[in-house]
Amino acid sequence: MNIGEASKASGVGAKLIRYYESIGLIPEAGRTAAGYRVYSGNDVNVLRFIKRARTLGFSIERIQRLVGLWQDRNRPSAEVKRVALDHVAELEAKIAELRAMSDTLKELANACHGDDRPDCPILRDLAHEDGGAHAHHNGCHKATQGP
Amino acid sequence: MNIGEASKASGVGAKLIRYYESIGLIPEAGRTAAGYRVYSGNDVNVLRFIKRARTLGFSIERIQRLVGLWQDRNRPSAEVKRVALDHVAELEAKIAELRAMSDTLKELANACHGDDRPDCPILRDLAHEDGGAHAHHNGCHKATQGP
DNA sequence: CTTGACCTTCCAATCGCTGGAAGGCGCAGG
DNA sequence: CCTGCGCCTTCCAGCGATTGGAAGGTCAAG
Incomplete structure (x- = not known):
């Protein structure tokens, strides 16, 4: 899956995906021999998560924390809730x-x-x-x- | 009146005054022999007008129009109202x-x-x-x- | 003369993108 | 093979409205 396909699958926009990578919101994607970025279905899920969080107005910084909590199977929901309520405030x-x-x-x-x-x-x-x-x-x- | 005094009198902040001049929101100020900007009481009034307009959330572009209308003795109040209502929308x-x-x-x-x-x-x-x-x-x- | 508070200009960062330019890659048709 | 098209890559620049800092000039007082 190259960046264009990941873009279509996630709805995020190729440039924005590269931007998110550049600021460290998403990890560096793998590359083909030619240097093309490669994405998995899970990467697409992360991008969708980010997109939805942006729709709800979360800052990139908070989204980073939310993604981190999302990946953490042992997260306390209280932490997620606090991030959300800070944003609500x-x-x-x-x-x-x-x-x-x-x-x-x-x-x-x-x-x-x-x-x-x-x-x-x-x-x-x-x-x-x-x-x-x-x-x-x-x-x-x-x-x-x-x- | 130099920029610091105009800043205190208007509440606008010297750097912001220079910025407003640089983008053409206010005309270029006069200068002393040494290159210091010189302001009049009227300039201060304009700055206060701008400050209040920013407090109400007007964009710089709309403030430019509002200042223009303010200076125009023959303005139709309908135009002012339209600018305001566009902003309200x-x-x-x-x-x-x-x-x-x-x-x-x-x-x-x-x-x-x-x-x-x-x-x-x-x-x-x-x-x-x-x-x-x-x-x-x-x-x-x-x-x-x-x- | 020196100090310190002012002034000047220019450059950079903020936030979340978005666009463009310049160049490489992959695949089709002629 | 060459050409063309569409994708990919990087880097650079700008949006809006500030704010900050660095480097250097000026003014008034001691």
Whole structure:
């Protein structure tokens, strides 16, 4: 099985397979006399594993650990779970970050006329706000913040 | 005002200011006889605008358009709104993607004992699943998919 | 004059790919 | 045998948005 066949069988893409080898995610493949890489069915399984893990957003570093655990017949499932939950925590943090951005922008866009006039709360927010916290009804007066 | 002062005033970071200049996001700053960059209060406002826009996750490319619209007194707010809503759409798409990853992983992790035993539904999913769709009760039988 | 804090430029790394160029290999047809 | 096509090989470069470091010039104070 050469790299093109392994690519078709795994769905991973020949260049990506070579890349994964170069960074040590997969071991160096065997070679034919001519220098062609040779793959086994098991190699294809590893590639599929990696592909699925990437689909779930795991970093290469974590996938390395997951592959290692997968190969280890004596792995404690707790370790796998910890890797997964660490990743979940990062995903949730990222989601919260993007959620905050999106909500803020939706609010600003909602307040924008969206016509030919230049007045725009979106630009006003970007230009003026020091931190960007939306002020609702209590507006701009600095209130009890005297020096 | 040199780059360090502009950095402190804008909160942007001297290296990043130079980078923004190098990619054309901000115009080339004036220079002293010795070659030091010189900034005005307005430059600082632009930097703050950029910083806030980055906080909201806008790409450099979109920020360029936003800065252009900001400077244009005759801008139609509709254009600003469109840039913002395009970005919101991308944010929502990304959120949905991460949400799907996180939910799948939470489900798998929830089904994982997380103890010393090697059996683990997370690894089973990564290893075996062709697409990763969770099958619930209708399991593995290929049903009516005969050739 | 020396010190130290600034400034300058350029180069490299991050992360996960993806593309291209240049050259070798395998197999078919003429 | 030669040619062509499609595969394989390596290396290099770039994406986006920074961040870091090295090597060297400048400024103000002691």
